[in-house]
Amino acid sequence: MRAxxxxxxxxxxxxxxxxxxxxxxxPLVANTWAFTAATESAWEAMTAxxxxxxxxxxxxxxxxxxxxxxxxxxxxxGGSPDEAGETTLDAMIMDGDTMDMGAVGDLRHVKHxxxxxRMVLRTTRHSLLTGLQATQFAMxxxxxxxxxxxxASAAQHAAWRADRCQPNFRRDVCPDPARSCxxxxxxxxxxxxMAPGARSGTDQCVDVEELVPPSPPAAATAASSSLTAAxxxxxxxxxxxxNRTATPFPSPTAxxxxxxxxxxxxxxxxxxxxxxxxxxxxxxxxxxxGH
Numbered sequence: 001m002r003a004x005x006x007x008x009x010x011x012x013x014x015x016x017x018x019x020x021x022x023x024x025x026x027p028l029v030a031n032t033w034a035f036t037a038a039t040e041s042a043w044e045a046m047t048a049x050x051x052x053x054x055x056x057x058x059x060x061x062x063x064x065x066x067x068x069x070x071x072x073x074x075x076x077x078g079g080s081p082d083e084a085g086e087t088t089l090d091a092m093i094m095d096g097d098t099m100d101m102g103a104v105g106d107l108r109h110v111k112h113x114x115x116x117x118r119m120v121l122r123t124t125r126h127s128l129l130t131g132l133q134a135t136q137f138a139m140x141x142x143x144x145x146x147x148x149x150x151x152a153s154a155a156q157h158a159a160w161r162a163d164r165c166q167p168n169f170r171r172d173v174c175p176d177p178a179r180s181c182x183x184x185x186x187x188x189x190x191x192x193x194m195a196p197g198a199r200s201g202t203d204q205c206v207d208v209e210e211l212v213p214p215s216p217p218a219a220a221t222a223a224s225s226s227l228t229a230a231x232x233x234x235x236x237x238x239x240x241x242x243n244r245t246a247t248p249f250p251s252p253t254a255x256x257x258x259x260x261x262x263x264x265x266x267x268x269x270x271x272x273x274x275x276x277x278x279x280x281x282x283x284x285x286x287x288x289x290g291h
Contacts, residue, residue, distance in 0.1 A: 026263055026264065026265050026267065027046045027047065027054065027055075027058075027262070027263060027264045027265050028261075028262070028263045029042045029043050029046055029058055029062065029260070029261070029262050030260070030261045030262075031062060031258055031259065031260040031261070032257070032258055032259045032260075033071070033072065033258065035065075035066050035069070035071045035072075035258055037065050037066075037069055038062040038063070038065040038066040038069070038071065038258060038260070039062065040065075041061045041062050041064070041065035042058040042059065042061055042062030042065075042260060042262060043058070044061065045057040045058045045060070045061035045062070046058035046262055046264060053270075054262070054264040054265075054268075055096070055262040055263060055264040055268045055269060055270035056093065056095060056118070056262075056270045058260070058262035058264075058270065059093055059114070059260050059262050059270045059271065059272040060093065060114055060115055060118050060272070062258075062260045062262075063075075063091065063093075063113075063114035063258060063260060063272055063273075063274040064112050064114060064115060066258045066274060067089075067111060067112055067113065067114065067274055068111070071258055074257050074258075074275060074276060075257055075258050075274055075275060075276060076089070076111065076274070076276060077089075077111050077146065077147075077148040077149075077150065077276070078148065078149065078150035078152060078153045079153060079276045079279075080153075080276040080277050080278060080279040080280075080281075081149070081153045081154075081156055081157040081160075081279065081280070082277075082279075082280065082281045082282070082283050083165070083168070083182070083280060083281070083282055083283045084283045085149065085153070085154060085157035086108065086148070086149060086283070087148040087149055087153055087276055088106045088107060088108050088148070088276065088277065089104070089107040089108075089110070089111075089113035089148070089274070089275070089276055089277075090103070090104065090105045090106070090107065090113065090274070090275050090276075090277055091103065091104055091107070091113035091114040091116065091117040091272065091273065091274040091275070092104075092117050092128075092272060092273055093114060093117050093118050093121060093270065093271070093272035094270065094271050094272065095121065095270055096268060096269030096270055096271070097268050097269075100121055101121060101127055102117045102118055102119070102120030102121025102122070102124075102126075102127065102128075103117050103120060103127060103128040103129075104116045104117050104120060104128070104129055104130065104134040104138075105128060105129075105130040105131070105134065106130045106131045106134065107130075107131075107134045107135060107138070108131070108132065108134075108135050108148070109135055109145045109146060109147070109148060110134075110135055110138045110139075110143050110144075110145065110146065111146045111148065112143065113274050114272055114274045115143065116134065116137070116138040116141070116143060117272070119137070119138065119141045119143075120137070123141065124137075156279070160279075160280055161181060164179060164180055164181060165177070165180065165181035165182070165280070166178075167280065168280050168282075169278070169280065169281055169282050170182070170184055170282065172186075172187075173185060173186060173187070174186070174187045174188070174205040175205055176205055187205060257273060257274065257275035258273065258274055258275070259271070259272070259273040260272050260273070
């Protein structure tokens, strides 16, 4: 019942000045998945006696907890390495009172993406900052730099490269991304027509030598067998291939990350999300949240 009331309040079907009209007990905090430590941190922030913006504080503290805990490998540092093996973060937060929002995308070297997103909301007229500009902004706001990669994420990346970079998000490039790693480029010179049954939109390049993936970096080949096994398991759980129909909803791997909703005693609403995006995403700045 409380969840239903929260949904109706969010959709504006009840006046926020009368949040108890449906019998809902406020304040209320909810988040996706069984990330209970995040829920508890959000609740503590919501109910703190000195809280000036309890709903917004709850979103930030709940997400920060999940970022520190690396929830499910899909939130925070050390998860979902991109094509280059780097973990990058995306986050957003929205104030239901003002309808203002702040977000960061492709954030590098800063662990607390949701806090950076809230800084965007509080201190700029922008809605979204991405890439190294987002990192520089976070530094200017006093946030410290960190290495977002771990031994586990490096091993996951090495295992992916050893499997010819499958799956990936590339298409219509050479070498054939269905069979090889990059670097990729637009087809040049002769290409043969797409073979029957080939993946839609994939040109088959004539130069077969291009199909051999580059050797993994020395650091990756030195990864221990135990780390490689762990990385393969992580890839299986959180690889999130581009073909979403391969993982039927509502399987835990069909979608991911943490989303949070908070409603304070006055009926003020805030919402947010934090993620390390899709594993093996192209190394391109400015992508949207997740995929």
